[in-house]
Structures are given as C-alpha cells and as structure tokens.
Amino acid sequence: MILSFTILLILIVLSGFFSGIETAFISLSEIDLIEIEKSNRKNRRILLHLLDNKEKLLSTILTCNNIVNISASALNTILAPMYAPILGISEGLSIILSAGVLTIVILLFSEITPKSIALYHNVELSLVFAPVISVISVLFSPITYFFDKFSKILNQIFTTKNSKKHNLSEKTIINVVSRGEELGVINENEKNLIQNVFLFDEREVYPIMTPRTSVFALMDSMRLSEVKNELLEKQYSRVPIYNDTIDNITGIINLKTVYSHILNHKQDSRLIDLAQDPIFIYETLKISALLEQFRLKHNHMAIVMDEFGGMAGLVTLEDVLEELVGEIYDEKDEIDISIRQIEPEKWLINGNIDIITINKKIKGEIPPEGGFEVLQGLIMSNLERIPLIGDSLFIDPHRYEVVSMKKNEVTSVIIEYQPHKSNK
Structure with missing residues (x-):
C-alpha cells in the first residue's frame, strides 16, 4: 500500500x-x-x-x-x-x-x-x-x-x-511594443510613434483642427498690395480666403506664391487669382483619410465643415503629423514655458504650466479644488467649453484672461491678483 x-x-x-x-x-x-x-x-x-x-x-x-x-x-x-x-x-x-x-x-x-x-x-x-x-x-x-x-x-x-491565417491584433502588437520598451529593445519615443500609428485610423479631424474663432482669413477680392504687410507679418505658410463671409471659403493662398508675386512686382493681383482650390472635409473624417487627400491633391490645408455646412475650422498637414510625432515647432514659433511678471500683481503664464509651480511664483494661491494639474484644465472646467481668446473669469483671488490659443489648447493666460472681488 x-x-x-x-x-x-x-x-x-x-x-x-x-x-x-x-x-x-x-x-x-x-x-x-x-x-x-x-x-x-x-x-x-x-x-x-x-x-x-x-x-x-x-x-x-x-x-x-x-x-x-x-x-x-x-x-x-x-x-x-x-x-x-x-x-x-x-x-x-x-x-x-x-x-x-x-x-x-x-x-x-x-x-x-x-x-x-x-x-x-x-x-x-x-x-x-x-x-x-x-x-x-x-x-x-x-x-x-x-x-x-x-x-x-x-x-x-x-x-x-x-x-x-495567423493575424496579430493591434492590441497584441501594442503590448509587444510596450514589452519591448521595458526590455530596452526600443525607446519611449519609438514606442509612442508605433502606438500612434495604430491609433491613427481611429482619430477624427475635429480634435486636431484649429477652430473657426482662431482662423486667420482674408477677403478674396482684396489685392496683394493691401494685405502683403499683414501676410508677411503673420508668417502663416497658407491662408484661406473667402467671399462675403468666412463660411464661404473660395481658396487657399500659399505664402510662396505671395513672395513670388512681390518679387515680380505683381502686387495688384487679387487674392482669388493666387489661390489654390480648397479641400473641404467634415469634422468626423478620420485623419488617416485626410492624409491621403493631402497626398492626392498636393494641398496641405483643408477646410473643416460642420453639419450645417458652415466652416468649423481648418486643419493642416502639420496638425496631422503632430498626431504621430508630437508637437512640431517652426523656427518662428515661440516656445514659452515661463511665468513672466508683467505688472506688480499681474503675470503672463503658459497654459500648460502646473498649478503647483504657479502658486510658488504668483501672489495669492490658486485653490486646489477640482484636482486640475495645469492651468488650462482649470480654465476649461470653469468655462465648461473650449476657451476663446479674450475669455475671462474670476476665481477668488485672481482674474484670468485667455490671451492666446493654438488649436483647442490655451497657450497663454494673464492672471491678475484681485482679492475680495467677485466676477461680474
């Protein structure tokens, strides 16, 4: 036994x-x-x-x-x-x-x-x-x-x-990529790029577009001589033009064409004569499909239409590429991550700076309620919408004013110390 x-x-x-x-x-x-x-x-x-x-x-x-x-x-x-x-x-x-x-x-x-x-x-x-x-x-x-x-x-x-057929799912590949980063086979930037490629087909145009309120556009009947200084000052590589209202976009002007006409003394040309035909798309278009349109039509800007046929905003090739590789800055772009005091009780602050850092630099304390890490989160929550340039609000003891935007992001805010005042 x-x-x-x-x-x-x-x-x-x-x-x-x-x-x-x-x-x-x-x-x-x-x-x-x-x-x-x-x-x-x-x-x-x-x-x-x-x-x-x-x-x-x-x-x-x-x-x-x-x-x-x-x-x-x-x-x-x-x-x-x-x-x-x-x-x-x-x-x-x-x-x-x-x-x-x-x-x-x-x-x-x-x-x-x-x-x-x-x-x-x-x-x-x-x-x-x-x-x-x-x-x-x-x-x-x-x-x-x-x-x-x-x-x-x-x-x-x-x-x-x-x-x-042995088909690997996207989730499996993404998990393998994450494992590869842990083992040191690939670095974090490579991992993010690969993951962004797989998310590319799922993302729509709306979140990455520049909203209508932030779009710089010109009347198509204007002559180059009237707007050349403004165009050169703005330094946009492409500018949409419209007839009567911004909802009626008639073309896209390339700054290279503007330079060419200025050098050839053709400043009497109307903007409509310098323009390319615009690409019109809807907010729900996938950015992978938009990239294909840019490739086929040799145009790097598209006009985004809303469900009523009005202009919702615009999107560029740079916006699409940033979804893959992250923020792209031109030589002319100012990358301001500082907190700058412009008056004794007034500060110009980047929207992406964390609130803990801000509280160390300014007079008065931004209240910790809400659990927001950065300034733009605080502003968006209190406005309950995407902010616009010029929006202001009061959260005791400060007044906040949005002074610049990029796409849907708050890039800079003026904070003024105003204790014991109410928001009117």
Whole structure:
C-alpha cells in the first residue's frame, strides 16, 4: 500500500510538471524568443528547435499529462476500497470520496499552482526543462505522430480558409511594443510613434483642427498690395480666403506664391487669382483619410465643415503629423514655458504650466479644488467649453484672461491678483 501511495504521489507531481511546462512554453512571447535567440544561454538551441514545431511539442506534453492523470485516477480507484474499513464507510462511498479528494489535489497542486508559477518564470523553466521535453518528445514520437496527424485532419475539416491565417491584433502588437520598451529593445519615443500609428485610423479631424474663432482669413477680392504687410507679418505658410463671409471659403493662398508675386512686382493681383482650390472635409473624417487627400491633391490645408455646412475650422498637414510625432515647432514659433511678471500683481503664464509651480511664483494661491494639474484644465472646467481668446473669469483671488490659443489648447493666460472681488 505504501508503494501504491508513493506511485500516486509521483504521478501527481508529474501531472504538475507537465501542466506547468505547458504554460511556460505557450506563454513565451515574440520578445522573449528574440531575447533567448540573441543570448548565449544554455539549452537555447534545444528550446528554439522544440518551438519550431509547436503542434508536436503541445501534443507531446498533453499526451504525457493525460497518461499521468488517467494513471493517477485508475490507481486511486484501485486504492479507494482500502479506505472503507479505515473510515468505516461503504466501498462505494469510499470511491466517491477518494475521487473528490484526488480532483481537488490535482486542481490545486497539478494545475493552478504549477501554471501560476510557470507563467511568471516561463523563460527560465523553458530553458531548464527543454532537454527533458526533447527526450520525451523522441520517446513518445510514435504516439504524438498519430495524434498530430489526426488533429490536422480535424483542422482541415473545421477550419475555414480565412481562419488559417495567423493575424496579430493591434492590441497584441501594442503590448509587444510596450514589452519591448521595458526590455530596452526600443525607446519611449519609438514606442509612442508605433502606438500612434495604430491609433491613427481611429482619430477624427475635429480634435486636431484649429477652430473657426482662431482662423486667420482674408477677403478674396482684396489685392496683394493691401494685405502683403499683414501676410508677411503673420508668417502663416497658407491662408484661406473667402467671399462675403468666412463660411464661404473660395481658396487657399500659399505664402510662396505671395513672395513670388512681390518679387515680380505683381502686387495688384487679387487674392482669388493666387489661390489654390480648397479641400473641404467634415469634422468626423478620420485623419488617416485626410492624409491621403493631402497626398492626392498636393494641398496641405483643408477646410473643416460642420453639419450645417458652415466652416468649423481648418486643419493642416502639420496638425496631422503632430498626431504621430508630437508637437512640431517652426523656427518662428515661440516656445514659452515661463511665468513672466508683467505688472506688480499681474503675470503672463503658459497654459500648460502646473498649478503647483504657479502658486510658488504668483501672489495669492490658486485653490486646489477640482484636482486640475495645469492651468488650462482649470480654465476649461470653469468655462465648461473650449476657451476663446479674450475669455475671462474670476476665481477668488485672481482674474484670468485667455490671451492666446493654438488649436483647442490655451497657450497663454494673464492672471491678475484681485482679492475680495467677485466676477461680474
């Protein structure tokens, strides 16, 4: 009886071994395999050889695990009647109880526990036990060959043509990229760029456009001589022109064309004669589709229309590219991240500066209520909309005025210390 119990215990341990090693092999990611292949770790060649034929590997492990579990169950059934006199119960009840106990033991010690351990130590366990599994694979090859062929026949019957293709989901690739950053294979900028590429198709034009209220546009009937100074001062690379109202955009002027006409003394030209045909799009257009329109039409600016046919704003190629690579600054762009005191109790502050930093520099304290980290979050929350240039509000003890915007972001704000005043 002691020998039988010893054999049963060995079978339970073997069941746990095969369950754990199955999880270890299957949970190896592409990044793990790349790292193993690049390393000089012992047994790496054996492991990679096993993984070259995953179907055979899985068949070997599952076959062994099932043989062990069936053997344990059979041996337990043989031993069960011996418990009846000891426990003072019938043989039938003894068989039922022993089967229940064995099931619990296998679940805890041969399934859940070894698989949990293997999941967190998959690389180490796979490398250590690869030679053992390789030998077992050779010994059981006649049996696994039969099961492998049988499973392939079933796959051909039940698997459709399209489902045979191994398609990685976007989520899987993004997870692999994040794992790659953790391992140092790629850096943070590369990770962000790759993730932005996958999110590209899902993003719409509306969040990245410059809103109508911030658009600089000119009447198409004006002559170049009337507006050249303003155009050169603004330094926009492209400017929309309109007829009567800004809702009726008739073209886009390229600053290169303006320079050319000035140099050739053609300043009497009307703006409409210098313009390219505009691209009109709706707010819900995906930015990936917009990028394709820019490519096909050789134009880097599009007019965004709202659901009523009016102008909602405009979007440029630069706006689209910033969704991929982050903020792009021209040489003429001013990158102001400072807090500048312009009067004894008045400060000009960038909208993206955190409130903790601001409170250290100005008179009076911005209240911490609301949980906002940066200044523009505080302003947007209190206005309950996207701010406009010139918007002002009072939050005791300060008056806030929005003085510049870029797209939908507050770029600079004047804060004035006005204790004990109310917002009128």
